[in-house]
Every structure is written in structure tokens, then in C-alpha cells.
Amino acid sequence: MMTEKIKQFKKAWMLFRQHDENGLSVFFVLAILQILIIGTSVGLPYLFKLLIDQTSEPDHYYSIQDFFQIHLLYLFAVAYALAWFINEGMKNVNNFAMSMMIRNVDASMLKAGVFNFLDLKLKDQRQQHIGVFNANLIRGSEALGTIIFTIFFVIVPTVFKILGMVYVLGNTINLEFGVYFFVFSACTVALSLIITFKTQDIFTIMYGARNQLNQFVIEKLQQSYDIKLSHSKYYEFEEFSRRIDDYKIKTQDTYKKLQYLMIYQLLFVSFFLLVFMVLSVYMFEYQSFSSGDFVLVSTYIIGLTIPLMMMSQNIIHLKGHIVAIDQYLEYFELEHESFSTNDLTAEEQKESAxxxxxxxxxxxxxxxxxxxxxxxxxxxxxxxxxxxxxxxxxxxxxxxxxxxxxxxxxxxxxxxxxxxxxxxxxxxxxxxxxxxxxxYSSSLRQNLIQNTEIKYSDEELKHWLKEFDLLHLLEKNQIELDDDIQEIYKNxxxxxxxxxxxxxxxxxxxxxxxxxxxxxxxxxxxxxxxxxxxxxxxxxxxxxxxxxxxxxxxxxxxxxxxxxxxxxxx
Incomplete structure (x- = not known):
């Protein structure tokens, strides 16, 4: 089962790569930013620990020899503030690059999906309902970007952040404490994955119900003229209300199950937070911890709760995104047109009567x-x-x-x-x-020269419009050839x-x-x-x-x- 999911992810990834040549450059930038952010996220609390340990020493008269220690303390303070500023700045840049990456993936998958649909055989195109196809297309396009984000920019960074924290804790406090910290963190990650992939698929039902609703809406929008002629708007509205109620019933159970999963994750993360905070207080009380150690552990634990909760919630929805990818890729399994793109031979290009x-x-x-x-x-x-x-x-x-x-x-x-x-x-x-x-909802020029490489001047195009008694489209609507006609072409x-x-x-x-x-x-x-x-x-x-x-x-x-x-x- 997992192998099949990986294959589906690879197919979707290859589609993205085919339609976005510069996608990997954004990934490279994001990877560097993630490494730097992980480094500062792990290093900043350790720097703060050193600062606190320095200031926690008993007061004593400073001699000339202590002059350098005082300046070292100032250096620590400045370094911490500077590191925090750099870390937050990198996070902002990372968020911007992340949004660009998700946008690129989304746009590329939309391109791939639309091109694939246009390339299907006519019989397969006619069997698809536009409302259902549109919903599956948008959901699948958004799903790949979210899956990439969840795996490579939530789960992987969180795991490396945990490993970095374990390394610092093992060397600063003791190896045993570092191992405990690692075990609890790993259990939290593993539990999120187990709960997600062992639970029943709750997303297919929800997506199916939504698709039926979209199908009904588009049908009625396309039939709005007939509905007006027959004055059946009240009947159609009642039917729509009934379908809305049915949609609510079908999705209510899904949302309940999602909420239960999130509560399970919340309880375990809270338990992780409680255990290590209490353990830290206990070790500090019996002087196994310095003040800096206590702050270090507390900062690590509190700093991990948000990534762990974010990771848990993303993992819960991961199964839904996988379902969306499956539904998206189903259209690629349909039969496609098989046109030859080869140049014609000399014999084939000969004039024929x-x-x-x-x-x-x-x-x-x-x-x-x-x-x-x-x-x-x-x-x-x-x-x-x-x-x-x-x-x-x-x-x-x-x-x-x-x-x-x-x-x-x-x-x-x-x-x-x-x-x-x-x-x-x-x-x-x-x-x-x-x-x-x-x-088409573009300009009049684009509508006229669509799918031709022949260049035409404004005068030539206006001549054609005049010859076909269509010049009034420009004059009546007070537009030029390149103006958008989206607001008027339906009339x-x-x-x-x-x-x-x-x-x-x-x-x-x-x-x-x-x-x-x-x-x-x-x-x-x-x-x-x-x-x-x-x-x-x-x-x-x-x-x-x-x-x-x-x-x-x-x-x-x-x-x-x-x-x-x-x-x-x-």
C-alpha cells in the first residue's frame, strides 16, 4: 500500500517537473534556509544557556583579569540578539519562498491537468462532469504542494531539529537525558504517522459529497435560462437545500473523526511537554541542572510544541491529500489522442488533387x-x-x-x-x-487570432470585423482590440x-x-x-x-x- 502511494507521488512529482523548469531552484533555496533555521533554532537556546550560566555566578569583585569575562558576557548578549534577528529574518524569507514554491506547484499541476484533459479522446471527455473534474483538478493541484510542504518542510526539519536538540542535550547535560528526549519526540512523530495511516479513509466520502454538490451547482448554472423560463427557481432552490443538508450529514462524521484525531495528537504533545517540564524542574531542584540548563531544556520543549502540533495536523490531513492526488491522476489513465508530430516526408508533401x-x-x-x-x-x-x-x-x-x-x-x-x-x-x-x-474571456484580438501564427495589424483585423458587420462590437462597447471583453462577451x-x-x-x-x-x-x-x-x-x-x-x-x-x-x- 505504501509503495503504491510513493508511486503516485512520483507520478505527480514528474508532472510538476515537466511543467515547471525552475522548480528545483526554489527547492534548493528552501533547503539552505531550512538548514540555517534549524541551526539557529538549536543554537540560540544553547547561546542563551551560556549567557544565563555566566550571569548566575555569585557576585564577586572584578579584577583586571575579569575584564575579558565581562566583555564576553556582552558579546554573548549581542550575539544572541543578532542570532535571533537573523533567525526571524530567515523565517520570513523562508515563508515567502515557501509560498512561491506552493504557488509554482499548484500552477504547474493545474497546467498539467488541463492539458491532459484537452488531450483525452472525445468519448472520455464527454463522460466527465465539468463540476467534478474541476473540483478534482483544483484539489489535486493543491494537494501536491501541501504534501511536499508537509514531508520536506515540516516533518524532515522537525526530525532534524529534534536530532540537533538531542545532540546538544546529550553533550550539555548527559547522554541519558538526551536519549529520553529523543524517545519521547520520536514517539510523538511515530504516533502521528500511525494514527493517520491506520485510521479508516474519511476523505474519499467527504470529497465525493463535495463533488456531487459541485456537479449540481454547475448543472443549474448552465440551465439558468431554462429555470427562468419555467419559473422553477423555488423548486430548484428546495432541491439544492436538500442536497446541502445531505452534504452536511455526510461530512459531519468526517469532521468529527478529524477532530478526534487532533485531540489525540494534542494530548500526546501535551503529555510530552508536561513530562519534560516536570523532569526539568525536578533536576533543577536537586541541582542536576544549572539555571542555563533549565532554560535550555524549557526553550527546546516549548519550541518543539508548535512544530510538533503543526506536524501532527499536517500528517492528519496528509491522507486526504493522497486521496486527492489519486483522484487527480485517474484522469491521466484515460485514453489519449494519438497524433503524429513527425514532419511529413517529401512524398507526403506532394501536391494532390x-x-x-x-x-x-x-x-x-x-x-x-x-x-x-x-x-x-x-x-x-x-x-x-x-x-x-x-x-x-x-x-x-x-x-x-x-x-x-x-x-x-x-x-x-x-x-x-x-x-x-x-x-x-x-x-x-x-x-x-x-x-x-x-x-473566450480575453481580448477581441485574442479571439480573432487564436491558434494562428500569422500576424495581423489593427487595420486588417478591423477590416475583417467590418466585412462581417461586427465593427459595432468595438464602437458600442467603447473598447479597443486589446481590451478585456470578460464583462461583455456573454452579451x-x-x-x-x-x-x-x-x-x-x-x-x-x-x-x-x-x-x-x-x-x-x-x-x-x-x-x-x-x-x-x-x-x-x-x-x-x-x-x-x-x-x-x-x-x-x-x-x-x-x-x-x-x-x-x-x-x-x-
Whole structure:
């Protein structure tokens, strides 16, 4: 079991390292700071002990020879104050570096998680609920930083601090006292670990309950328009209240168990504090301790209580963070897209009159399977795909962009076979406009030039906006191309969003353009204008549409109603 947890930690660590090249430099700085802080934390009380022992000597007349002892006392006092100042300063720097480290880990894990999700196969993406995924992503990202903090900057420094204190106590007082101190401290650390890893997993239930709540909230936020139309807000609020109550019940037991664990830790640390404080008083009473020894031991014990309690509480939550990492990494076990990144060979780059070629292909179209399908999509033509609702027209486009794979036969893009592996290089030549128009919460410029390396001036971009009757987006909202549109883009109409998506695709200057219902949210006049622009600017077009204008400009029509009917007749 422990081996599996270590493997999971290594996986998460490697993900962090892949997405943060400078992460180790922060760790190096933190390691040096930890060593210095441990040294001063152990050395300062010892310095204070020497100072007290010097001042505790019986009063006597100082001779010239004592002059140097007096100055030594001043030196001790100044050294102690200076060491305390340096120690506290290093702690402040350490806290800052620690926060930077946790921020870097958190950000890197978020990057890794989002990239992984975007790289999943479409079927796996569709099976994930965004609310649950988002909760697991954030929890897992935060968990790795907290685990690193707990292990390397709480447990390890505390252990080395204990060893340093044991060394000083063994040499200053006696070895036996140092051994007792070590045993009690080690037992406290061991007890924290045993309680944590031997107790039942209480975090999976809590996280699951929270995920269900997040799922419900996001569903209702996405359905807010329908809720308003049906005036069901009171019903939905009652349902939400019921789920909140259920969440409270499920998590109440978890919080109780957490509290019990913390009380156990508190009792043992308090017992550790009590035993050694009483023992110190006893030894001081019978003159086994000097005043400095008593202060040294007391300072060590009191100074250890906070790290021990902090360590205990972090260890208790360690199991929860491990659960969060497990849930985070589950998404990395799902099936990913397998696109080739290799450069195309000279043969594959040769000009071809055919854009796509289906040769005796068997593939799924919606709920139907089509066999022995042959089709050449010739360059320079406009192809219109039609068929009844739900027949699988959008699914057919997925084969053209590598999201879905054919069952058998051969599929080519120009001279490149893409039957089994789709090449990322193809996306340099094609652009896609999906059925659902997307506008991002950045600037209008970023929305227009998204995913293209071609540079455009302000005048060129404004010309495109004007050509698509969208220049009013700048004028009405009194913004420039680089202004953030986060506060206004949600008010864009469906037609405005669709036109922005078409401009985005055209700005890539594709040789082939794939469109899924590109004019569904537009009036006939605007649809006609945009289809003419597309016809003029793109060599080859593959389009799903039922618009009259689309039928008029199409060179060929691929009607899946006819194709499936012919299969049924056979």
C-alpha cells in the first residue's frame, strides 16, 4: 500500500517537473534556509544557556583579569540578539519562498491537468462532469504542494531539529537525558504517522459529497435560462437545500473523526511537554541542572510544541491529500489522442488533387455502420453534407480531423495515410468551425487570432470585423482590440459569436475549411454574404448546412439519407 502511494507521488512529482523548469531552484533555496533555521533554532537556546550560566555566578569583585569575562558576557548578549534577528529574518524569507514554491506547484499541476484533459479522446471527455473534474483538478493541484510542504518542510526539519536538540542535550547535560528526549519526540512523530495511516479513509466520502454538490451547482448554472423560463427557481432552490443538508450529514462524521484525531495528537504533545517540564524542574531542584540548563531544556520543549502540533495536523490531513492526488491522476489513465508530430516526408508533401480519400472504409455514423464506403473529396470544390437530425453528420467530420478512427479500410489526407494515426501537421492546412460558437474571456484580438501564427495589424483585423458587420462590437462597447471583453462577451448574440468563429478560421488562411452549421444563427441575407466570402477565400470547403444558399453554391452534396437508405435496401 505504501509503495503504491510513493508511486503516485512520483507520478505527480514528474508532472510538476515537466511543467515547471525552475522548480528545483526554489527547492534548493528552501533547503539552505531550512538548514540555517534549524541551526539557529538549536543554537540560540544553547547561546542563551551560556549567557544565563555566566550571569548566575555569585557576585564577586572584578579584577583586571575579569575584564575579558565581562566583555564576553556582552558579546554573548549581542550575539544572541543578532542570532535571533537573523533567525526571524530567515523565517520570513523562508515563508515567502515557501509560498512561491506552493504557488509554482499548484500552477504547474493545474497546467498539467488541463492539458491532459484537452488531450483525452472525445468519448472520455464527454463522460466527465465539468463540476467534478474541476473540483478534482483544483484539489489535486493543491494537494501536491501541501504534501511536499508537509514531508520536506515540516516533518524532515522537525526530525532534524529534534536530532540537533538531542545532540546538544546529550553533550550539555548527559547522554541519558538526551536519549529520553529523543524517545519521547520520536514517539510523538511515530504516533502521528500511525494514527493517520491506520485510521479508516474519511476523505474519499467527504470529497465525493463535495463533488456531487459541485456537479449540481454547475448543472443549474448552465440551465439558468431554462429555470427562468419555467419559473422553477423555488423548486430548484428546495432541491439544492436538500442536497446541502445531505452534504452536511455526510461530512459531519468526517469532521468529527478529524477532530478526534487532533485531540489525540494534542494530548500526546501535551503529555510530552508536561513530562519534560516536570523532569526539568525536578533536576533543577536537586541541582542536576544549572539555571542555563533549565532554560535550555524549557526553550527546546516549548519550541518543539508548535512544530510538533503543526506536524501532527499536517500528517492528519496528509491522507486526504493522497486521496486527492489519486483522484487527480485517474484522469491521466484515460485514453489519449494519438497524433503524429513527425514532419511529413517529401512524398507526403506532394501536391494532390484529392483532399480526402475514403477507400473501402467501414465506419460508424451515429447508430449505423457504413461498410465499403468510397469517396474522394477533390480540392477546389465545395462539399455540402446533409441528412436528417441525429444521423451522424457531425460524427463524419470527426473522422476528417482525427477525433474518430475508421474501423477498416484506408483513409488519406492528400498523400498522407491517416487510417490509424492522424498527423498534427494537417492542422496547418485546415481550419474548423464547430456547431457551437465559442468566444473566450480575453481580448477581441485574442479571439480573432487564436491558434494562428500569422500576424495581423489593427487595420486588417478591423477590416475583417467590418466585412462581417461586427465593427459595432468595438464602437458600442467603447473598447479597443486589446481590451478585456470578460464583462461583455456573454452579451454577444449567437450570430455575433458565430461570425467571430468564422473570422477566426479564415484568419488561419486554410487550404481547406470544415464548417458545421456555420450560418444556423444568422438571417438569410447575412448567411448569403458570409457564404460568398468563404467561397471567395477558401479553396476547398466541407460544410454541414441546410441553408438554401449553401445548396446553391455547393459543387457536390453528400446526402447521408440516401447513403443509409441504399444500405437498408441492400
Amino acid at each position: 484529392v483532399a480526402y480519400s475514403f477507400q473501402n472504409v467501414t465506419f460508424d455514423l451515429g447508430q449505423q455502420t457504413i461498410e465499403n464506403f468510397n469517396l474522394d473529396i477533390v480540392c477546389g470544390k465545395i462539399y455540402l453534407i446533409q441528412g436528417r437530425t441525429g444521423i451522424g453528420k457531425s460524427s463524419f467530420l470527426n473522422y476528417l480531423v482525427g477525433i474518430e478512427k475508421i474501423k477498416s479500410g484506408r483513409l488519406f489526407f492528400r498523400n498522407l495515410e491517416i487510417t490509424s494515426v492522424f498527423s498534427e501537421k494537417i492542422f496547418d492546412q485546415i481550419a474548423v468551425v464547430s456547431q457551437t460558437p465559442i468566444v 454577444f448574440s449567437g450570430g455575433e459569436k458565430q461570425r467571430l468563429n468564422i473570422i477566426r478560421a479564415l484568419l488561419k488562411k486554410p487550404e481547406l475549411l470544415i464548417l458545421d452549421e456555420p450560418t444556423a444563427a444568422l438571417d438569410e441575407k447575412t448567411s448569403s454574404k458570409i457564404l460568398k466570402i468563404i467561397q471567395e477565400r477558401v479553396e476547398t470547403v466541407i460544410m454541414i448546412s441546410h441553408e438554401r444558399m449553401a445548396t446553391e453554391i455547393a459543387d457536390e452534396i453528400i446526402d447521408f439519407n440516401i447513403i443509409l437508405n441504399s444500405i437498408d435496401e441492400d
